[in-house]
Each structure stands twice: as structure tokens, then as C-alpha cells.
Amino acid sequence: xxxxxxxGPPGAGKGTQASLIADFYEVPHISTGDILRTNVAxxxxxxxxxxxxxxxxxxxxxxxxxxxxxxxxxxxxAQKGWILDGFPRTVTQAExxxxxxxxxxxxxxxGSFFHxxxxxxxxxVLVARLLSRGRQDDKEETIRNRLQVYYQQTQPLIxxxxxxxxxxxxxxDNYIDAVTSALKQAVDKIYPx
Ligand code: AMP
Numbered sequence: 001x002x003x004x005x006x007x008g009p010p011g012a013g014k015g016t017q018a019s020l021i022a023d024f025y026e027v028p029h030i031s032t033g034d035i036l037r038t039n040v041a042x043x044x045x046x047x048x049x050x051x052x053x054x055x056x057x058x059x060x061x062x063x064x065x066x067x068x069x070x071x072x073x074x075x076x077x078a079q080k081g082w083i084l085d086g087f088p089r090t091v092t093q094a095e096x097x098x099x100x101x102x103x104x105x106x107x108x109x110x111g112s113f114f115h116x117x118x119x120x121x122x123x124x125v126l127v128a129r130l131l132s133r134g135r136q137d138d139k140e141e142t143i144r145n146r147l148q149v150y151y152q153q154t155q156p157l158i159x160x161x162x163x164x165x166x167x168x169x170x171x172x173d174n175y176i177d178a179v180t181s182a183l184k185q186a187v188d189k190i191y192p193x
């Protein structure tokens with residue numbers, strides 16, 4: 001069962017690559033950012049609560065995210081595996097998610113509940129990519145804050161995963177196709193097709 005978490009700074013290409021890999025393995029691509037943006041557009045209670053944080057480039061509170069992900073993973077389509085994109089994003093989210101996986105008991109492969117892919121891209125490339133993307137929250141000030149938030153709150157997860165699970169590091173500073181090939185090669189070692 002393919003269970004992968006895509007880690008990496010904003011602009012690393014997580015969304016694009018997670019979507020391609022999810023299609024390849026025929027598992028759902030679950031992006032917390034996408035689910036939140038849908039909620040904001042629909043003005044749901046979650047969307048109304050999340051919007052201000054997102055506009056500033058801050059993280060939405062852990063409990064809102066944990067409830068949202070729990071609900072999404074209960075969907076029938078997520079029972080045969082998943083690719084998570086943009087979650088967990090804090091040590092608290094990772095710890096809570098790890099507990100949930102342990103309670104569920106289902107191991108993915110090689111003794112881990114899931115595997116984590118870290119896409120590595122230098123800072124200057126990230127900023128250039130984000131500035132050219134033109135998403136609602138891609139204003140320069142918000143971008144700077146998102147990167148800072150990433151280094152403060154999300155980057156510590158690299159050590160967390162190194163200690164607990166199998167961390168796969170892939171160079172994300174390349175053409176989309178080249179990164180996808182490198183990813184497939186790395187993932188195929190764990191989940192041969
Ligand atoms: P993304 O599409 O992954 O870049 O996420 C866009 C925005 O949604 C982030 O800047 C956060 O405000 C919020 N967000 C997405 N995923 C999470 C998460 N796991 N925890 C907290 N906030 C999140």
C-alpha cells in the first residue's frame with residue numbers, strides 16, 4: 001500500500017510532483033492546502049476560520065488541520081493508500097498523526113507506517129518560483145513569511161522523520177520531468193510497480 005508524505009518548502013514542487021506520483025500509483029493526492037482553499041471558496045466554517053492565517057502565510061491551527069485530515073482519510077478512496085501533500089507541517093501534527101497511524105496498526109512497507117519524501121530546492125529558486133505562480137497567497141510579503149514559517153515550524157520535521165521513519169531526499173532543483181523520474185526511481189525501491 002503506497003503511503004507517502006511530501007515534505008519540503010513552499011515552491012519546492014510538492015503539489016505538482018505529489019499529483020503525478022499519485023496518478024502513477026492510483027492513490028488519492030491529498031493536499032491540505034487544496035482542501036483549505038476549497039473551504040475558503042465555499043465560505044465553510046473551516047474556510048472562514050482558516051482564511052486569515054492563509055492570507056498572512058501563517059499556519060492554520062493544528063487541531064483544525066488534524067480534524068480535517070482525519071475526516072479526509074476516512075473516505076473510502078483513501079483505504080488503498082494515499083499521498084499526503086503539505087501535512088504534517090508541525091511537530092505536533094506529526095506526533096498526532098504518528099499516534100493515529102500506530103492506533104490504526106496498518107504498516108505501509110519496510111516496517112514504517114509511511115515514507116516521507118523531502119524535495120530539496122535552494123531558497124532563491126523557491127522565491128523566484130513562488131513569485132511567478134500568482135496564487136492568491138503568493139504576494140512577496142506572504143511568500144517571505146511562508147518561508148520563515150517553513151524553516152521555523154516544518155523543517156524540524158526532517159530530524160523527526162530521520163529518527164522514526166524512512167526519509168527519502170530528492171533533488172527538486174531540476175525540470176519537472178527530471179524530478180518526477182528521480183522520484184519514481186526512489187519510490188520504486190520501496191513500492192515496486
Ligand atoms: P500549501 O498549498 O500547502 O502551500 O498551503 C497553503 C496554506 O494553507 C499555508 O500557507 C497554510 O496557511 C495552510 N496550510 C496548508 N497545510 C497546512 C498544515 N498542514 N498545517 C497548517 N496550515 C496549513
